[in-house]
Amino acid sequence: MKRIPEIIQGGMGIYVSNPFLAKKSALAGALGTVSGTGCERILVHLLQLGDIGGHYRRAMSHFPFPEVVERILARYYIAGGKPTLQKFRQVPAFSLKPSRDLIELTVLASFCFVWLAKEGHDRPISVNYLEKMQMGHIYHLTGAMMADVDYVTMGAGITLQIPAALDAIASGGVPSYRIHVEGSKDGPKTMSFDPEAFFGKKLLPMRRPGFLPIVSTDVLAKVMVSKLLKDSVQGFVIELPTAGGHNAPPRVKGNFDETGQPVYGPKDEVDFAKLRELGIPFWIAGSYASPEALAKAQALGAVGIQAGSLFALSDDSGFVPAYRAEMRRQGYRGELVIRTDPRASPTGFPIKLVQIKGSMSDPVAYSKRDRICNLSALQFLHQMESDGITLRCPSEPFGIHLRKGGKPEDTIGAVCLCNGLFAAVGLGNHGELPAFTMGDDVSFLRHLMRDERDSYTAADAIAWLLSGQQE
Numbered sequence: 090m091k092r093i094p095e096i097i098q099g100g101m102g103i104y105v106s107n108p109f110l111a112k113k114s115a116l117a118g119a120l121g122t123v124s125g126t127g128c129e130r131i132l133v134h135l136l137q138l139g140d141i142g143g144h145y146r147r148a149m150s151h152f153p154f155p156e157v158v159e160r161i162l163a164r165y166y167i168a169g170g171k172p173t174l175q176k177f178r179q180v181p182a183f184s185l186k187p188s189r190d191l192i193e194l195t196v197l198a199s200f201c202f203v204w205l206a207k208e209g210h211d212r213p214i215s216v217n218y219l220e221k222m223q224m225g226h227i228y229h230l231t232g233a234m235m236a237d238v239d240y241v242t243m244g245a246g247i248t249l250q251i252p253a254a255l256d257a258i259a260s261g262g263v264p265s266y267r268i269h270v271e272g273s274k275d276g277p278k279t280m281s282f283d284p285e286a287f288f289g290k291k292l293l294p295m296r297r298p299g300f301l302p303i304v305s306t307d308v309l310a311k312v313m314v315s316k317l318l319k320d321s322v323q324g325f326v327i328e329l330p331t332a333g334g335h336n337a338p339p340r341v342k343g344n345f346d347e348t349g350q351p352v353y354g355p356k357d358e359v360d361f362a363k364l365r366e367l368g369i370p371f372w373i374a375g376s377y378a379s380p381e382a383l384a385k386a387q388a389l390g391a392v393g394i395q396a397g398s399l400f401a402l403s404d405d406s407g408f409v410p411a412y413r414a415e416m417r418r419q420g421y422r423g424e425l426v427i428r429t430d431p432r433a434s435p436t437g438f439p440i441k442l443v444q445i446k447g448s449m450s451d452p453v454a455y456s457k458r459d460r461i462c463n464l465s466a467l468q469f470l471h472q473m474e475s476d477g478i479t480l481r482c483p484s485e486p487f488g489i490h491l492r493k494g495g496k497p498e499d500t501i502g503a504v505c506l507c508n509g510l511f512a513a514v515g516l517g518n519h520g521e522l523p524a525f526t527m528g529d530d531v532s533f534l535r536h537l538m539r540d541e542r543d544s545y546t547a548a549d550a551i552a553w554l555l556s557g558q559q560e
Contacts, residue, residue: 090299091213091239094120095393097372098400100217102126103510104407108205113405115212117548122215123206125199125229127466130180132198134516137177139170148201154288157193176518182465182480183224185278192228199232213239220246221436227264227282234258234295244303245335252300252321259297272472299323305337307364314367326395329375333397333528335438350429351439365390376530380557398528405547407514420531421541427527432502435467435482443525449509460486464507
């Protein structure tokens with residue numbers, strides 16, 4: 090198994106940590122991480138935009154089942170790209186029994202993302218998914234492993250099921266995953282996938298990637314170690330409350346500051362001495378993006394750090410350049426406002442959103458937006474009183490949500506993250522509002538930029554982080 094570097098480039102979705110950022114980070118000496126979150130939908134949008142540069146069709150040419158590629162291209166690829174005002178063709182939401190088309194698309198998408206990140210070098214590459222998006226995991230992991238991914242990083246939930254799924258895929262077996270159904274009295278539902286039966290052909294042997302769960306406390310790390318087989322976990326990423334994206338909720342619930350943001354207290358602090366006692370390597374994430382913080386992390390016993398915002402604001406990330414430049418400008422000037430919103434995300438986890446005028450975090454702009462749910466990446470299973478199971482999202486249209494058994498109060502403050510995050514990387518429908526997530530600390534901008542109009546690359550960021558070791 091390839092050694093994990095001191096720096097892990099964070100797996101920021103949607104498409105912020107794209108394959109090209111992951112590759113450039115890996116070549117510069119970090120663990121390059123490609124975000125696989127929603128990549129089955131991202132691939133479809135890229136193909137409808139004409140696959141500029143032909144990168145994804147090049148990756149597809151290496152997929153071992155060309156008949157699958159032919160079907161996907163025939164269905165979604167538009168040479169020269171779709172007209173600007175034409176909406177993207179939708180991809181069905183996941184269910185307990187996804188269609189063959191959706192399974193093929195999901196396996197192929199994760200394969201392509203990892204393949205492109207690994208193209209032309211032998212440095213380690215990780216793929217990141219959200220545990221909360223459970224119904225696609227066995228298909229995504231199969232595709233990523235077909236492309237020989239080195240590591241899997243995953244948070245936004247307790248990831249106890251992932252090691253067994255990785256083991257099953259690597260051994261040529263049948264991976265399964267227990268799917269949580271909100272409100273169910275019968276417990277979780279189980280999804281299984283037999284890749285060889287599905288494709289009708291024996292797959293080539295696949296290497297089991299290392300697993301790096303993202304956890305918020307030493308307590309959860311200890312629980313995972315106690316419940317998993319030896320060597321199931323190759324390291325932990327310890328993500329503190331100041332890290333970007335989704336955060337673990339505070340262990341003491343119901344405490345908010347005067348702005349409505351959740352308050353983290355002593356129970357949320359990490360006991361690094363107990364973490365060291367586990368004897369498993371770990372990396373620290375959350376306001377540790379500096380040479381001094383890297384040294385501090387290592388003094389605490391960590392191998393190094395994971396950084397996200399530092400790479401999200403680099404020229405190599407997937408953000409639309411104009412949006413990225415504006416966030417850098419405000420951050421450099423000390424004016425960038427980042428709010429930990431406890432209600433915005435359909436996942437139920439707090440999420441950090443950049444407060445940018447005209448974005449989904451702008452209440453005036455968002456109030457004028459039609460409530461639509463057309464990407465369906467963050468819909469989750471709920472048990473109806475009528476004994477049926479439905480897919481539901483608190484940011485979908487009010488009437489639809491209520492007909493599915495949802496409560497009116499659950500819709501308050503909910504934001505359509507799917508459309509917002511797709512728009513932030515230039516893959517949204519025309520006129521859709523963007524949404525941006527970032528960590529609390531962007532002080533690194535003052536070290537990497539000469540003025541508010543300057544920029545930097547992922548390689549620049551990594552060189553700066555490692556500069557303290559060269560003195």
